Amino acid sequence: MRLCLLMFLMSFASACSPVTCPEVECEDTVYVRLEPPAAGVYQVELVTEQGEFSFHCADGIVDGEGAVACDLGGFQIPGRPERVELRVQSGVWSAEHRFTEVVYHEVRGGGAECPAICAHAELSLVLQ
Numbered sequence: 001m002r003l004c005l006l007m008f009l010m011s012f013a014s015a016c017s018p019v020t021c022p023e024v025e026c027e028d029t030v031y032v033r034l035e036p037p038a039a040g041v042y043q044v045e046l047v048t049e050q051g052e053f054s055f056h057c058a059d060g061i062v063d064g065e066g067a068v069a070c071d072l073g074g075f076q077i078p079g080r081p082e083r084v085e086l087r088v089q090s091g092v093w094s095a096e097h098r099f100t101e102v103v104y105h106e107v108r109g110g111g112a113e114c115p116a117i118c119a120h121a122e123l124s125l126v127l128q
Contacts, residue, residue: 020110021109021110021111021113021114021115022109022110022114023109024109024110024117026107026109026117026118027078027118028078028079028080028104028118028119028120029068029076029077029078029079029118029120029121030076030077030079030080030081030084030102030120030121030122030123031074031075031076031077031120031121031122031123032074032075032076032077032084032086032122032123032124032125033073033074033122033123033124033125034072034073034074034075034088034090034095034125034127035124035125035126035127036127037072037073037074038057038072038073038088038090038093038127039072039090039091039093040058040072040090040091041056041057041058041090042056042057042088042089042090042091043055043056043088043089043090044056044057044066044067044075044086044087044088045086045087045088046066046067046077046084046085046086046087047084047085047086048077048079048081048083048084048085049081049082049083050079050081053065053066053067054066055067055070057070057071057075062075074125080104080119080121081102082101082102083098083099083100083101083102084098084099084102084123085097085098085099086098086099086123086125088125088127090127093127093128094127094128095125095126095127095128097125099123102121102123103121104119104120104121105119105120105121106118106119107119107120
């Protein structure tokens with residue numbers, strides 16, 4: 001009987017223990033998806049609250065300032081800007097757009113019980 005009571009109390013205590021949230025590295029970013037994906041090298045001119053930036057993306061390498069990563073499908077902008085103005089040129093294709101409201105979703109590295117550690121947003125830009 002005592003063994004059953006002890007097992008019951010242990011299972012109850014473990015169910016009520018605080019949630020342990022793992023330490024996960026995460027940074028605020030905005031991913032800009034290019035539709036259709038760029039064909040080869042492309043040039044980006046970017047304006048946010050942090051300033052004006054310009055870069056090339058070639059073979060997955062960012063050459064310039066304003067992005068932290070890129071590929072043919074798009075690029076990542078660091079930080080959490082409230083507005084983003086973009087101009088993209090890829091061969092004969094180009095696009096220009098002003099995003100006045102960027103919607104972010106919180107990233108919780110350890111699950112819903114853990115605090116938000118960063119925020120991500122995704123924008124789409126149609127090349128024509």
